[in-house]
Amino acid sequence: MADTHQRPGPAALNPQQLASLLSGHLGQHAAPSPAPxxxxxxxxxxxxxxxxxRLAGLPGELPVGWEVIEALQGEVSKALSAEDPDKHLEEADRRALARTLVTSKVAEWATKHAHGNVPLTAEQERAIGTAVFDSMFRGGRLQSLLDxxxxxxxxxxxxxxxxxxxxxxxxxxxxxxxxxxxxxxxxxxxxxxxxxxxxxxxxxxxxxxxxxxxxxxxxxxxxxxxxxxxxxxxxxRQHGIAELVRWGSINPVLERFLTACVHARMNILVVGDMGAGKTSLLRALGREIPPAERLVTLESDRELYLDEPGPKPGPVTFAFEARQSNGEVRAGDRAGEVSIADMFSTALRYNATRVIVGEVRSTEIVPMLNAMSSGGSGSMCTLHVRRPHAIISRLVQLCTESGMQTEAAHHLIASSIDVVVYLTYLDETAIGGKKHRFVSSIHEVHDVVGEGGRPVTTELFAPQGGEPRAVYKNMPSFIGDLERTGLLRRQWLTDNPYGAWQEPLQTVGAR
The missing domain is CATH 3.30.450.370 (Beta-Lactamase)
Incomplete structure (x- = not known):
């Protein structure tokens, strides 16, 4: 497969560049900055x-009470409706008109307010105008926190x-x-x-x-x-896999390995605890899909944004989002509700070459695995798992809750998933440190061994020798497929594996 992202393939790397890669200093990746x-x-x-x-001194502090903001918002909304009664304007034009009206109304109010009060500064008027606009189109009085x-x-x-x-x-x-x-x-x-x-x-x-x-x-x-x-x-939301290297979530060798897995059309499961960065990694891997392909994403709440322009061209993407019920219950079903599992049959009719599910939580596990095993090579999803050893058990649990027999679940898992990437979340802010999110292990999933057995897994990368992050351990059986992408050579995994991490993890205990 041709390298559509113009990365230097194996033939283009001279010995000095290769040594730099294995020591964790691949050309375009800067070393992570020291911990603050x-x-x-x-x-x-x-x-x-x-x-x-005023939100106690946070950004967006206001010189007036919120009732003033609400009154100005009402005036601007009325003026906006008068200017565009049928709402023919595009959203961007409507917002631009609203900003103009906000500036005008705030200026009028400030002139009246100056009679008998200390006149507002230009900065204070801008703060009031921002609050009025935020209350109409953004997060209202919580927007200063979000900013x-x-x-x-x-x-x-x-x-x-x-x-x-x-x-x-x-x-x-x-x-x-x-x-x-x-x-x-x-x-x-x-x-x-x-x-x-x-x-x-x-x-x-x-x-x-x-x-x-x-x-x-x-x-x-x-x-x-x-x-x-x-x-x-x-x-x-707009960052790719290069940013994950810069932030220390993965190293340059893992970046090459995972990117090669995407190009080799491996089915990838990204797992970890809550807040570990699963969606960020899945989004980054999705941005590595070649632009010639067709992609469908299925999410309960839109978080991947792979249908939006990214740092480089991506595939044609159709982003499906589940819909909640309107509260009514008819014949035992919630009226208006559309789940990820409900969307699968429609999504597969889009003739997508890959399917990505933002997060598998329930019955959507079975159609996801079926899509992976029956032609959706290169598909991906995330799953909440607290510990690496519980990955298969968690998949089996979801399958059996969906009505499958345990043995059938084992065979479906083995035939569907190629690679499992586990992310660790280490929060040291309570003891004076920072939050760390990094890949700590990568597993290959093999066939079921023996009657009634479970899928066999092999640790390809795992914590070793005091290093909590993923270090090369075993060669994948599909290494030939990865090398044919032109993005990886097997010796990059074995030569100086500890050197791939550019410096020790800056934990409180390591200082």
């Missing part, structure tokens, strides 16, 4: 009730918010809404802005999930002791 100095955990910040929208650098998750428990960062400890904000009803109103407004008007948080539908306009994933519930909302940010 440890930061002391931040204390919870109490916000004065009169300054709720903070390094934010991964915003977890709202009642009126209190906990903010998780990828590079520093959690921060707590004591009050981000005036009432629980206001928080519920925010959830439903965000659902409408995202085009998911059927996903309303009510007593009839006490759990909802949707994607915000910026791509953030929102999950909200009324089944907790207080209304709760979790917002998952996608900081790296």
């Amino acid at each position: 100095p440890a930061q002391a955990p931040a204390k919870a910040v109490a916000a004065d009730p009169g300054a709720v929208p 903070e650098p390094g934010v991964e998750d915003v977890m709202v428990d009642g009126l209190r918010a906990h903010v998780e960062y990828h590079d520093r400890p959690r921060r707590t904000i004591e009050k981000v809404a005036d009432s629980h009803d206001e928080l519920i109103t925010w959830v439903n407004r965000m659902a409408r802005l995202s085009g998911h008007g059927e996903r309303a948080l009510t007593q009839a539908t006490p759990m909802v999930g949707f994607r915000m306009p910026d791509g953030s994933r929102v999950t909200a519930s009324l089944l907790t002791s207080r209304p709760s909302v979790v917002i998952r940010r996608h900081r790296i």
Whole structure:
């Protein structure tokens, strides 16, 4: 298979470049930067009730109360409807018009406000204008939290918010809404802005999930002791596999191995615990699929974004997203609900050369494995697994819960999956360190051995000699297929395997 990504194939690498590769310094990959100095955990910040929208000094601090923002939002919305009553404008043009109207209305309000008050600065007017626009098209009064650098998750428990960062400890904000009803109103407004008007948080539908306009994933519930909302940010939706090398999630040899697996059309299962970076790795591998192919992605909530332009040309991609029920139950089924398993039959009619499932959680495991084993070579998915030794057991569990016999599940797994990539998540922020996400092992799945047996697996890469990250251990049986892609030579795996990691993992214990 030709290398469509213009990577240097084996013949193009001179001895110096090869040595550089095996020592972990492949030309285009810069070494990861040293770990930042440890930061002391931040204390919870109490916000004065009169300054709720200020969010206790976070970016986007406002010089006025939120009622002013809501009043200006109403004026702008009315003016926008007058300018474009039939909504003929494209969304980008409509937003541009809204920004112009926001600037005008804020300026008018500021002029009136200056009578008897300290005049606002230009920066304060811009902050008010941004808040008005955010309340109309973005995350409203939570947008300043979402815009903070390094934010991964915003977890709202009642009126209190906990903010998780990828590079520093959690921060707590004591009050981000005036009432629980206001928080519920925010959830439903965000659902409408995202085009998911059927996903309303009510007593009839006490759990909802949707994607915000910026791509953030929102999950909200009324089944907790207080209304709760979790917002998952996608900081790296446009990045590819080269960024994973730079961040230390994989090394250059693993990058070549995994990219060769994609080009050799190996069926890949990406597994790990929650927050380990499974979706990020799956997205990066999906961006390595040659542009001449056709791809279908199936997700409960859109996170892969492989149908959007990436760092290089990709395949023709059809991105399917499941749909939640509208809350009604008819003949035992939830009206309007469309699951990943429901979408499989339609998706396969698109004649895709590969199928990617964002995350396998339930009955979709059987159609996914069937697609892999019956012509969908090169397909991929993720699965939540806490420990590497539990991978096969977890797959069997899902298959049997879907009605399969255990022996049939063993044979289906063995005939479907070629490679399992396990990611480890190590969070040391509580002890002054940082979060680490890295590939710690890669397994090859073989046929079932013996009557009633399980699929046999071989560790190709595993932690060794005090190195917690993946180090070469055994040669894959399909190494010939990988070499034919022109992206890998077997000696790159065996020569100086520990040197592939460019420096020791910067854990607190290693300092």
